[in-house]
Amino acid sequence: MKQWIETEEHICETPDETFKLGVKIAESLSGGEVIMLSGGLGAGKTLMTKGIVSALGFDENEVNSPSFTLVNIYDTEKFNVYHVDLWRVEGENDPSIGLEEILNDENSVVIIEWAEKIKNLPISSRKKISVKIEGQGDEKRKIMISRSE
Template sequence: MIESPLHCTLSTPEETAELATDIAGALGPGDCLLLEGPIGAGKTHFARHLIQSLQDHPEDVPSPTFTLVQTYDVPAAELWHADLYRLTSLDEVEELGLLSAFDDCITLIEWPDRLEELTPTHALHLTFSLDPDGEDARRLTLQWSDEKWLPLMERIFP
């Protein structure tokens, strides 16, 4: 049986977009992806392609750097894309409505370390890092504790 964590290399931005599209098709209400990694690692690139692949008419997907949250209506669910880099307090997590979104919506969260003890335990963690082998290569680690992610992981990494 496949086990957490899994590691892979994303050699180009296109490979990252392809993985995002593959994962997108499996998501529904209550699915949370925590996108970790340093500035420029590819978190927004991944989220943008994931969101656009779910839209009937792909729109611009701006980085939610200043708004903290952008929401989208896609056929599968309401989708929230958050960048918590500028979160000022844990109270703001509830004020933004994120706690209920974790259970009811698809949520994509950049800088999820800001959530501290509010981190949803049912989330899939994706940690992006730069790859010394090339400017356009990224390493990705996928981790989960909720078994609901197993079928998707087995399909993506057969």
């Protein structure tokens, strides 16, 4: 079982600060990470994803929530990024996701919105970053980031 080795708390007053926190997360990525985003509707999960992906050399304007397509793939300058949105999915065994296949690409970065919907994520060999976002609308955000090796 992996240990959570680091936890950070951030307060983001504006959407721009949430975006910049995504950029900061991206600066620590080396490939092989799974970033699990949780938070309510409008919390800023996709905005944070835009920050991460833009820092990796992909056009942030091409990043959108895959709520209906379930998965978007961004071919960044560093590695492939899989952007998964589980909002409409009933459980981790939903075959439409193809999550197990995505997780087999161990050099990629996988970003999962609504990650709390998955109880047993098969990622024992991957580094995990858990991001919990509290707040929505015009409220400031409290963002907790935990990492495991």
